[in-house]
Amino acid sequence: MKRTEKGLMQSRFIFLLCLISVMLLGLFARSFYLQYLESDFLNSEGDKKHIKHKTIPANRGSIYDKNGVPLAVSIPVYRLIVDPKTLLKRDNYSQLLSSLSKIISKPEREIDSEIRKRSSKRYFVLKRELRKSEVEIVRKDNFGNYIWLETFYKRFYPNGETSSHLLGFTDNEGRGQEGLEYALNKGLSGTNGLKKTLTDVHQKSIADVEIINDPIIGEDFYASIDIKIQHFAHEALKSAIEKNNAKGGSVVVMDVTTGEILAISNQPAGDLSLSKNRTPKYIRIKQSQISSSLAQHSNL
Template structure:
């Protein structure tokens, strides 16, 4: 039997130590298993929904789907405002590479200087978002995205484009960088045109790159289309002729409004100066206003037919009534002198309009009730908002007839002391063209004719129409408004501009308001040239020719058959 070495522990001495180690190791393993099981229960049972939501928040995104903005067209379907797809590039500055070569590639693709790009990135260094370029063409944007640079992303949007450019700029208006209406009808009907954005659920990686389009949450609802009353063919002609006249006479600007005499639709509305809505780098704030709707002015002699309608409605006056205008001037209130171009002597009511006699019109007005002319102007819509819905449309000014002096009553009769817009004036003239019923102006195409408001009898309207036809005959003040083959009626006006310093001695507005054709009125047109600086400044010399060129072409485009003109006799120019 072998002998135990001296100093070696016995089995009984070793057993407690071995057993303790074993138990300790078993405990450690079981504890680890318990913790693992507990963690699994915690992750998959107790906090499963919370953790799943947290994971989804880092991978799932709800993205907006831009709604396609509705199209604006003219009455014939020609586009005036359309939306085209574009891409907006943005970046996370904290993810952009610092490598100079990559930065240089990005700057070159964006078409900017490297230093300028670096400055912008430095400016937004503490942020997670910055625009690189808004509204790029899809082809140009894809060239940037094909670089596959970290932190560079693209977003699909829409950009507004205006095919007719400056010709319809003030009427149609513009949208801002976020495709929201900012001016004109784009602003007035923004909620209708804009539509409602949709939503979609997408899966993205940690670099915000699209992995998978999961599902559609809500479809985008495109905006509604808007059909205007204007005829783009007439609009082009009106703008071209108006711009040519403004340039020819070195004028400050001009306005033209053409309305359908049968239903009140605005067939053309042009303003000069204008602007190109597709290129706003040189945008002039003066060109933004739709002056035909928002700007007002004293109308002058073009108001005489409207004031005369109030006189003809009484038993004091008839078309053949004689009014003595001698000696060609009159003094009122002891300090105001009203005068004519010369002494016209005795005139009929038509003769007063033909010679544009201020004295004759004043003597008629002073025989009427104090509020007779005011009531007629009010019935014609003056001093009231036209109701077209256009942003900033002016109501004009029509002072209440309280305690009016004789001079105030007289000047109101020949167009001073009140203010109107070109649109209001055109609407007022529809009463003469439409058998005595005034038609409210409509910028949108009407599905059915508007109900006119009767403001004068059919007989008075017919008489005024024949009186105004004399003004366009050879030798008369409005002869330059004549259109070969058609009977034209109209009235000239030349009014001094007024400023805070009073009436100007050498600054005028030249006007012509006309109706065509007399045999069966189809269109009413108002032309106003602001401050012509040449030798010619009378309405019959400056605005009447614009009327003739625009209306002549319009009648042919609208297929209005020519009628026989009958000479009405010569008359003096007024």
Template structure:
């Protein structure tokens, strides 16, 4: 009986397990279905993101060509030329037994100019996937390497910067590094403008890296921009040749020259010596790459005197026809002696500049306040950045003191105690030549004419420019700056170089001038730093460079002569002799 009851219970237990199992399976399917519905219908974004991370890729739209740098007439000063980079995949090299081709590797080493052992050492690690063997090889070398057919050795296109004018524009144009990024000069200061920006596209790739869908542009590529400078390469080459010759002849430490267009504030020429060839990176040295025309400052010496005369005229100390008593030719101020080479007696303001009289300058400056003198210097742009954006530009130094001693005020009047760059000094003379109007300086050619600011009364500026013409005439200190056929004005300067505790035995020779006087067009400054030998005065070392470069520039720019030559005078006399008197 008990056995029969037991037999009846067993089918009921098996049926319960069956229902339980079926229920569990149904619940599992319901849960899976609900989860799938939740993921795919209600909240699919996360999985879509995960899928996209595994298949979506951003690809660059290549546009890497760097912009050109040109002079004002479109002559190329910096261009990019196509070259090739040689690179290797060490993993592929080892996998395909590329190193077994010993002769091919020897040929590769020879054409690259690299020892074979050094070349093989770079590809020894089989885990690496990329290593440069050499950058920027010529197309001919690249073709030779391509024909070697070495597994794991590849070529990729890139660009090399080339400078057709070499050392002439090295300081101004500058150079790039091997990756095409500007590191000096215009190349560095305007690097973003010259550099192209590659665009970006979204694509979908399969597991083999093949593009299966183009999803469109993410960002547009930006073309590189060209830069047109204000310099005239013809004048630039002439200026560099003349400056380099003087630099070498006088065995100077360095030399600089800056020429400005008086009526626009544009830089026509800017050169320095010593220079370097930017096409040969092996020559690159920091002291050679510095653009001394904007980075180095000097005490301007007597070239500052015209600005002090302007200050005296403005503040009523003298007028253009005044006489200045320089007797007895010397004086003591604060225990220091200030003197001329000899007693010039009572002389005109024009003669003060013509003979470069320190006594005459001191007599005028001591009747002004230091604040009046400094205000004039600031209006001439001294102690202020020119705003051209050139790398390393210095502002110079205009002294600021609460109390001035007499000797400090006196030495300021003939160019000591203040420092300027050659560019700032050229700007000051351009302001004088332009009737006291200051234009913002520019090295980039403008599309619109600039707006000038009248910073000095025109009649005072014109009066001083007229006085500066006498400096170049017989009896002046700069007769070697004269140019046949043109009226020229300027001022020499010779200053001792400051050392710790005073002044040393080295000199700086300067000349600053403008031409033609009747309608000034060009202003130029020449600086010869530490000339060796007996000739160190500005009138001997810098003035001849001014005459040669200014003469050539006036002719190249087709500026009409404004002074009759001796031959013209003789011809005029002959014509007058044959014309009958009325």
């Protein structure tokens, strides 16, 4: 009886030993397979999690008058981005809050409220357009990967309302909505580029890995407009409307020898580079005037 129990114990021990040996052999084989046979695949899969494709915006082309004076240009502008989820976990959160408050001249409690409302987010635009002095402070402080700057291009119209109805404006994505900005949008827009970027665990770009396609800058266009004559026509029409107590008016100045339009103005006008003039009501009022202007400029 004792021999039988002893033999049974030995059999169980041998079986268990064999089972453990098989498991260890399997683990060793799997480790060898992954390390030597599948290493390239695993490295590739790991890279996919940290390398992202990002669009490189193409700079929009400019519009000039016949003498090369800029009428519509794109200028670099910076927005302030924060990572709410990471910020709230920082031991020096209160100090960072104070720094942000000083940079953008906004009460700490308001910034704190905005960040906490987005506590699970990794990307939040704290301020859309920074002044030059604010940009310099952010760069100098070098906050790290939880507070950073992003560059975008904003359309700027140096001559204000003088040629606003003619030029029109672009939306937040840089697409022409009215006037020449709309009529020439395809050529002005250019073609966006594409790049591979290395990102950290928070999906924030660390460095560019490869430029797949360089962006193609939009075309520049030269109108037949002479901005000096345009300004004179605009002011003369404005004065005539006020003098005669009229509701509005239009003026066109042409070169009789070539048929080129040197100036065109509709009143009342408004600076479309100002967001307050981009309301649906304002656009509806100006639509007929803009369409008329474009029709007359179709051969420029």
